[in-house]
Amino acid sequence: MTTTTRKLVLKSGISLYSGPRPDEFFIGTLRKRIAIYGASAPAIFGALKRGANAAEIAATFSLATDQVSDLVDQLHDCEFFETHSSAIQISERANKASEHIKDASFAQIRKRISPELTVTRWLPGVLDSGVSKVSARQSAHLEISGYSRAVQHLYAALLTSGVTYTQFSPSFRRGNEQISELDLIGGYISSTDIGQVFTTTSANKSKSLALFPAVKVESAEELPNNFAEKIIKIHFGEIDPEILGLWMASGQEHLLISEISGGYLTISPIVKPGITPCSRCCQLTIADQSGATLLEGGKDREEMPIAGASYLAGLIAAELVKLIDTGSCSLSSSAVAIDLLDLCNTKHIAVGRHPLCGCGWR
Structure with a gap:
């Protein structure tokens, strides 16, 4: 069961799709997604993108806590949330060789690494940014x-x-x-x-x-x-x-x-x-x-x-x-x-x- 007060962080790239039937929507990617029904689905997705927790979503949209928890659990099962945070790690050998690794060069690495995360965040078992x-x-x-x-x-x-x-x-x-x-x-x-x-x-x-x-x-x-x-x-x-x-x-x-x-x-x-x-x-x-x-x-x-x-x-x-x-x-x-x-x-x-x-x- 999901902790209702924990902040939820969707992975970058998670989108909302409409289905073929009225009030049918999907949250996820073209590779994998889950269904969500009801006219309030787009607004719920917006709340998830803002980082609202399960309790806040339930209160805002007058939904049962169990109903929201089930949705969040499905999203967790699909690994659509970032539940861990990771920092860039420099190999021990390179770290020893450079006393200024966390200066301007480190900021450059942060910018250059971003495109690689487009793929690595979606690898199986990855629960951080990648x-x-x-x-x-x-x-x-x-x-x-x-x-x-x-x-x-x-x-x-x-x-x-x-x-x-x-x-x-x-x-x-x-x-x-x-x-x-x-x-x-x-x-x-x-x-x-x-x-x-x-x-x-x-x-x-x-x-x-x-x-x-x-x-x-x-x-x-x-x-x-x-x-x-x-x-x-x-x-x-x-x-x-x-x-x-x-x-x-x-x-x-x-x-x-x-x-x-x-x-x-x-x-x-x-x-x-x-x-x-x-x-x-x-x-x-x-x-x-x-x-x-x-x-x-x-x-x-x-x-x-x-x-x-x-x-x-x-x-x-x-x-x-x-x-x-x-x-x-x-x-x-x-x-x-x-x-x-x-x-x-x-x-x-x-x-x-x-x-x-x-x-x-x-």
Whole structure:
């Protein structure tokens, strides 16, 4: 039963809708809502928006206390109220490195974090503004390897979303380290950066891109005793079988994005070795469904077009952030096939452990 004198705070984004029948209304979102009946429903919704408690609403509209309590309980069950307050948390490492973290830079973080709350406040179990979820993204560590034009957008999207510890592997862009005209894709690289080392330039610009401040930890001794990060490796393009084998043997969580072939590419499911299907399970599943097994690829390596690079980066960033926020995402259980000629028809492919793949043998 709801405490009738407790102030009620609706989450930002809760709306009032009219139903098809007279005096039928709904409170909530287009994703989830509850019904409320009667001509006074819009006024009751207005009282809820102002923060009136159940007792005040019952008295104002001459309603039974139990009737109002039932309505409030339904709203609570749908997690439409902010019942907890949370403050922005800066990682312990960054906090130690900056004595002025709560000055102007902290005010800037408050402004920049607001758009992220548009999503995080609606995650299951979130009863605050969503700021605690965004703050927790600092505990993740993502490492990008391989090569793709989409990486520039992905790197920026993750940093500005609060995934502060997004880095490039030492082998990233090996043999193609310098910035060229192909890197001018509307991201943070400009024409004046041509000829510079991509990773060095990216690291320098990350300081202004990142939502939260970051510090470079030089040794394990500098880490807090209770330090723990969620480490995920993301690889674009063909991967060295020895590296992939090492990741599988060590239990390293990873995500693979294939080369482009005929304007088509595949994002594998996020692999947790020994727990989920691996990238070979994905390849075998796709071969079974398509009736075709790749024997030899095209002669030349294909580059990602601008629209495709932006789309791919946004999709991967959204999935990784959701994984960090909730522990699962669509890529936890399925692969994604992207046809660059028809981006609106991206396909999800359910992938299970394949009987012909050795990862499932015990």
